[in-house]
Amino acid sequence: xxxxxxxxxxGILIPVAARAQKTGIPAPKDAKFVLEYNLxxxxxxxxxxxxxxxxxxxxxxEDLFLKNKNYESDFxxxxxxxxxxxxxxxHMVNTDSIEYTVRLLPVQNIELFRxxxxxxxxxxxxxxxxxxxxxxxxxxxxxIPNTGDYAVLVASSGTYNAFDxxxxxxxxxxxxxxxxxxEEATTVEVAPxxxxxxxxxxxxxxxxxxDFPVPAVEAVEVPKEAARSxxxxxxxxxxxxxxDAAAVADTIVVGDDTxxxxxxxxxxxxxxxxxVPYTPYTYDDEQYESYQSKKDSIFMIWKKDxxxxxxxxxxxxxxxxxxxxxxxxxxxxxxxxxxxxxxxxNARDLYGMYGLFGISRYAYRELPMPLNENWSMIQLNxxxxxxxxxxxxxxxxxxxxxxxxxxxxxxNKKFNKYINSQTDIGVIGMAMNTRNYLEETxxxxxxxxxxxxxxxxxxxxxxxxxxxxxxxxxxxxVIWGDGAFVMTNVKEKEYQSIRYKWDEDTxxxxxxxxxxxxxxxxxxxxxxxxxxxxxxxxxxxxLHKEAYEMKDGIYFAKKVSGRYDPFExxxxxxxxxxxxxxxxxxIENIRDGKHRGSVSASDKKLMRKNSVFGWFHPKKxxxxxxxxxxxxxxxxxxxxxxxxxxxxxxxxxxxxxNNKVRAxxxxxxxxxxxxxxxxxxxxxxxxxxL
Amino acid sequence: MKxxxxxxxxxxxxxxxxxxxxxxxxxxxxxxxxxxxxxxLTFNGSQSKAKLASVMKLSSVNGHRVPTVAEIKHELxxxxxxxxxxxxxxxxxxNADFQNYILSVSxxxxxxxxxxxxxxKMLTAYKIPTYNAATYTYNKNTKTFIKTYQLNPATKKQYxxxxxxxxxxxxxxxxxxxxxxxxxxxxxxxxxxSVSASKKAVMHKTPILNIINSGASVNNSIQLQ
Numbered sequence: 002x003x004x005x006x007x008x009x010x011x012g013i014l015i016p017v018a019a020r021a022q023k024t025g026i027p028a029p030k031d032a033k034f035v036l037e038y039n040l041x042x043x044x045x046x047x048x049x050x051x052x053x054x055x056x057x058x059x060x061x062x063e064d065l066f067l068k069n070k071n072y073e074s075d076f077x078x079x080x081x082x083x084x085x086x087x088x089x090x091x092h093m094v095n096t097d098s099i100e101y102t103v104r105l106l107p108v109q110n111i112e113l114f115r116x117x118x119x120x121x122x123x124x125x126x127x128x129x130x131x132x133x134x135x136x137x138x139x140x141x142x143x144x145i146p147n148t149g150d151y152a153v154l155v156a157s158s159g160t161y162n163a164f165d166x167x168x169x170x171x172x173x174x175x176x177x178x179x180x181x182x183x184e185e186a187t188t189v190e191v192a193p194x195x196x197x198x199x200x201x202x203x204x205x206x207x208x209x210x211x212d213f214p215v216p217a218v219e220a221v222e223v224p225k226e227a228a229r230s231x232x233x234x235x236x237x238x239x240x241x242x243x244x245d246a247a248a249v250a251d252t253i254v255v256g257d258d259t260x261x262x263x264x265x266x267x268x269x270x271x272x273x274x275x276x277v278p279y280t281p282y283t284y285d286d287e288q289y290e291s292y293q294s295k296k297d298s299i300f301m302i303w304k305k306d307x308x309x310x311x312x313x314x315x316x317x318x319x320x321x322x323x324x325x326x327x328x329x330x331x332x333x334x335x336x337x338x339x340x341x342x343x344x345x346x347n348a349r350d351l352y353g354m355y356g357l358f359g360i361s362r363y364a365y366r367e368l369p370m371p372l373n374e375n376w377s378m379i380q381l382n383x384x385x386x387x388x389x390x391x392x393x394x395x396x397x398x399x400x401x402x403x404x405x406x407x408x409x410x411x412x413n414k415k416f417n418k419y420i421n422s423q424t425d426i427g428v429i430g431m432a433m434n435t436r437n438y439l440e441e442t443x444x445x446x447x448x449x450x451x452x453x454x455x456x457x458x459x460x461x462x463x464x465x466x467x468x469x470x471x472x473x474x475x476x477x478x479v480i481w482g483d484g485a486f487v488m489t490n491v492k493e494k495e496y497q498s499i500r501y502k503w504d505e506d507t508x509x510x511x512x513x514x515x516x517x518x519x520x521x522x523x524x525x526x527x528x529x530x531x532x533x534x535x536x537x538x539x540x541x542x543x544l545h546k547e548a549y550e551m552k553d554g555i556y557f558a559k560k561v562s563g564r565y566d567p568f569e570x571x572x573x574x575x576x577x578x579x580x581x582x583x584x585x586x587x588i589e590n591i592r593d594g595k596h597r598g599s600v601s602a603s604d605k606k607l608m609r610k611n612s613v614f615g616w617f618h619p620k621k622x623x624x625x626x627x628x629x630x631x632x633x634x635x636x637x638x639x640x641x642x643x644x645x646x647x648x649x650x651x652x653x654x655x656x657x658x659n660n661k662v663r664a665x666x667x668x669x670x671x672x673x674x675x676x677x678x679x680x681x682x683x684x685x686x687x688x689x690x691l
Numbered sequence: 692m693k694x695x696x697x698x699x700x701x702x703x704x705x706x707x708x709x710x711x712x713x714x715x716x717x718x719x720x721x722x723x724x725x726x727x728x729x730x731x732l733t734f735n736g737s738q739s740k741a742k743l744a745s746v747m748k749l750s751s752v753n754g755h756r757v758p759t760v761a762e763i764k765h766e767l768x769x770x771x772x773x774x775x776x777x778x779x780x781x782x783x784x785x786n787a788d789f790q791n792y793i794l795s796v797s798x799x800x801x802x803x804x805x806x807x808x809x810x811x812k813m814l815t816a817y818k819i820p821t822y823n824a825a826t827y828t829y830n831k832n833t834k835t836f837i838k839t840y841q842l843n844p845a846t847k848k849q850y851x852x853x854x855x856x857x858x859x860x861x862x863x864x865x866x867x868x869x870x871x872x873x874x875x876x877x878x879x880x881x882x883x884x885s886v887s888a889s890k891k892a893v894m895h896k897t898p899i900l901n902i903i904n905s906g907a908s909v910n911n912s913i914q915l916q
Contacts, residue, residue: 498737499791501717501867508869508892510717519741564760564789567741689855 026330026340027105028092030321035340038065038089040107043336046383046678049079057685065089065104066118067141067156082114083107084150094307098169099300101307104154111149118143118154127305131312134305140297142304146312153311155304164296173299175292326374327395327660335380336678342376375400383677387648390666399448401660403441408612408656410434413483413529415576417605419591420487421598426522426622429615430485430608436477443467479535484528488617489587491522491625494567520626521567525582525597533574540572555588611653613664619647643687646671713738713863716899720806721871722836724915726829727801729782730809736792743792755857760789767794773812774798779805803829803836825909834874834915842905850903864899866909874915881911 028035052058063076065083083089087107094101108114118137125136132146137154144153164170322328322340331338375395382389396404412432420428443464450460498517501510530536540556543549549556549572558570571588572581582588590597600608607614623644626637648669655663670677714736722728736743746752747760758766767785774783779801786795800806810824825840850858868884875890884895893913901908 494741496741498740499735499793500738501715501735503869503894504887506888508871508887508894510869515738517738517741521741521745564747565740565744565791567744 026322027090028322028340029094030324030342032092032094032322032340032342033100034342035092035322036090037331037335037338038091039331039336039338040083040085040087040089042334042383043678044085046336046676047682049077049081049085051679052078052682055682055686056689058682065091065106067104067137067139067154076117080113081117082110082112083117084109098164099303100158101304102156102158103311106152106154108145108150108152111145114152115145118152129309134308136301140301142301142308144308144312153308155308157300157304173295175295175299325376325395328376329378329393331378332380332382332391334382334384336383337381339379340376341378383681385677386670388668388670388677388681392664392666394662394664396657396660396662397448398660400445401657401662403445403448404657404662406437406441407433409437410482410612412485412608413481413578415529415578416483416485416527417600417608418596419525419527419578419580420485420600420604422601422604423598424621425487425489425598425618426491427488427615427617428485428604429613430483431613432483433612434477435480435482436473438482439471439473439476440468475532478531481529481531484526487525487527489523489525489582489584491520491622493518494521496565496567519567523583523587524568525580525584525587527578527580529577530574530579531577533577536574536579553589554592555585557585607651607653611655614653615651617650619644619650639687639690643684646684646687713865715865715867718866718868719871720827720869722803722829722873724831724834724873726803726831727799728803729797729799730806731795731797733793733795740792760787763787763794767796770796770813774809777805777808777812780809803827836870836872836913836915838868838870838909838911840902840909842902847903861899861903865896866899866902867894867896868909869894870911870913872913872915877914877916879911879913881909883908884911 026035026037047058052062059076059078062078062081066076066081084107089107090105092103094103106114115135118135120135120137120143127134127136132144135143135145137143140157142155142157144155146152164173164175322342323330325342375397377392377394379390379392382391410432412430416430446464447457447461450457495516495518497514499512500515502513503510540549544551544556547559549558551557554573556572558572560566568583569585570581570583571585572579573588573592574580575591580588580591587597604616607616623641626640648671650666650668652664652666654665668681670680714734715738717731717733717735719731719733720728721730746757749757751757764787767787771783771785774780774796780798782797782799784795784797786793788794798809800809804827806827807824814824825838828837828839829835850861869892871892873891876886876893879886879893881895883897884893886893893911895909895911897908
């Protein structure tokens with residue numbers, strides 16, 4: 002029996018292990034983000050020639066190459082040298098000093114590839130045991146191994162605090178004085194680079210994919226003298242370049258205004274007016290230029306160290322992304338898969354993004370790294386009749402528990418009477434439990450702050466105060482938690498504008514009203530309540546304060562703010578549902594018990610199975626936007642054609658299962674389009690040229 | 692909160708399809724013979740007020756933050772305070788009409804050169820490079836009024852780098868300048884401008900795109916009798 006059990010177990014595990022080997026993604030576990038380009042799938046859907054012709058297609062492809070900064074020549078995808086039968090990868094790794102963006106590209110034709118990334122006879126090369134480093138334009142770095150079957154491209158973004166650490170700055174020959182001034186370092190000896198932190202831990206992980214055989218080579222010790230010499234040479238070259246640049250800057254001549262007389266009205270007489278001399282803004286701070294040059298040369302040394310460490314890591318040790326808890330591999334039809342790992346984000350990033358609530362610029366560097374197993378994955382999938390953006394997020398146990406409580410509610414079936422699948426342009430609905438939401442919010446805030454290691458005590462205190470102040474049960478009765486927002490139609494609305502009429506004799510102006518027309522959408526919003534009384538009290542208070550009026554059982558908002566609002570708002574409470582709409586007729590019909598229509602079976606299924614859902618029919622907007630006097634006819638034709646070519650858009654997010662929550666966005670492609678990949682490519686091209 | 696986000700998203704979608712708004716800026720100077728006078732700057736967005744009112748419900752559009760009514764009023768008050776602090780500038784008035792989306796600033800000046808100081812101070816306050824300002828001169832002896840605006844390559848570059856949907860905002864925008872004098876106009880350099888029947892005022896209307904493409908298009912040198 003035991004033998005049979007083990008045999009069965011092996012039978013199950015061997016294919017799983019084999020699959021894991023194929024799905025290995027060469028990126029570290031703490032990468033900030035990872036992107037997999039499924040080139041075999043992309044090129045099964047389209048050709049290099051067609052990608053070349055597509056603006057978005059060629060741009061996306063060029064992003065693989067750091068070529069977006071190169072405007073010198075058109076890029077030919079068929080001559081990229083890339084092996085389109087293997088996948089390509091990109092990931093970002095950051096330290097407290099520098100951020101590396103690493104591209105791992107499968108190479109088929111090394112000569113074409115070199116030419117594609119701008120390597121020529123003038124490119125600086127550094128031969129090492131396992132391959133050659135190339136110093137590319139814009140301070141990027143390429144490494145091509147001796148095998149020539151793949152390449153590593155590295156771009157970096159030095160965080161501005163890279164040399165805030167005075168000890169590190171001194172070691173690298175940078176003398177930093179706080180404020181805006183940089184002092185020239187003339188006597189400080191250039192120290193060797195920091196050793197790359199080679200990992201010595203043993204990880205029991207799957208092998209790296211065959212696509213990227215990372216060679217298991219012996220560690221190459223970077224000789225300290227060599228590094229010192231390299232840094233000194235780089236400084237000298239950079240300073241020379243800076244001097245040349247400064248010479249050019251000193252002789253800048255502001256170009257004449259190149260005004261095309263054929264395209265625009267030209268006031269020829271205006272040239273008779275004497276021009277005001279213009280003084281160009283130029284940098285003349287040599288110290289600053291010198292600092293930048295030194296910094297760049299140091300960053301280049303760090304990048305080489307990083308790649309050396311990377312290639313020395315070996316086949317098994319670099320593909321650690323799969324170690325993420327409950328990791329999911331990309332699907333077969335996924336053209337691109339994006340992973341975002343919360344381990345890669347920390348309070349320092351938040352500081353950069355949001356200014357982080359007054360944390361001192363110098364203190365935030367000391368903040369701890371968050372440690373949790375949350376990650377998110379977004380896949381761009383293509384099917385015969387649809388384009389699907391599928392997102393999956395793994396939550397912590399606490400977040401999963403809280404989310405399950407919050408979304409433990411079904412969508413109110415009574416809403417179906419007020420949604421019309423046939424005529425409504427768009428619908429957004431959700432079903433959550435407000436009481437649970439209010440109860441879980443403090444718990445989630447504590448959890449998040451704990452993970453960030455920020456203001457743990459303060460967050461905990463505030464969360465507890467919130468719990469005391471808010472009556473979750475009572476609030477949860479007033480706003481039950483489910484609701485729908487319906488975009489019912491688009492109709493023409495009239496309004497008065499002010500134009501100036503100029504007296505011919507004096508050019509004094511008088512104001513003249515003119516009627517304008519605009520196409521604007523109408524909305525109907527509804528939400529459930531178990532306490533109509535308190536909402537009626539609120540509305541009656543508004544009546545008392547003359548913010549609302551009531552007529553025939555319908556409340557309507559008065560325009561008291563002195564500010565023009567193109568919308569009118571009407572409100573009614575019926576059968577435990579609060580309705581707010583912008584069309585009086587709709588609300589009157591609800592009051593009179595008239596149903597708005599019916600919901601289709603597929604829409605009902607979407608409502609039943611999800612906590613948040615919605616759909617949008619772009620086709621129903623065709624011809625709805627009037628042509629203004631300024632718009633050209635061609636633009637309106639383009640807009641209508643674009644709307645007409647779009648299928649139904651749907652989105653939905655379900656409940657948390659096994660600590661994972663999924664959200665999907667689907668664009669149904671028209672029946673006459675067999676290839677959804679090319680459909681999306683051309684659609685984006687068209688949108689760019691509307 | 693959720694509903695606001697939903698409304699925001701839908702309005703944003705609509706605005707992206709239709710956001711080719713139309714607005715007009717009017718610059719008026721009433722100049723006395725002694726070089727003193729009054730300047731009025733007006734932004735009239737009433738032709739697009741339905742769109743502007745919709746956009747004002749959003750927190751951002753096309754990636755740009757949308758200011759609130761309170762913030763706009765606060766900025767206008769700040770502008771007025773800055774103008775009042777300039778020697779020679781007086782009787783500063785601002786108006787914000789959100790029924791029609793018309794904003795205006797007006798002030799008296801003792802010397803035309805104070806207009807340049809006012810523009811310089813305002814642009815600096817709003818962190819806009821001062822090279823974007825036009826300059827005005829008036830020579831009392833020769834009775835010559837000159838407006839000069841030299842387009843800086845950086846300004847044009849900034850416009851060219853805008854996203855297409857942002858450029859749409861300027862597509863139909865108009866600029867009107869009106870200069871009224873106590874003396875008769877003898878001659879002027881800008882042939883696109885017109886002189887009133889009384890010969891005491893000069894008007895020039897041009898699309899704002901013309902200024903972005905050629906700042907010189909609004910230049911003028913007006914000789915008074």
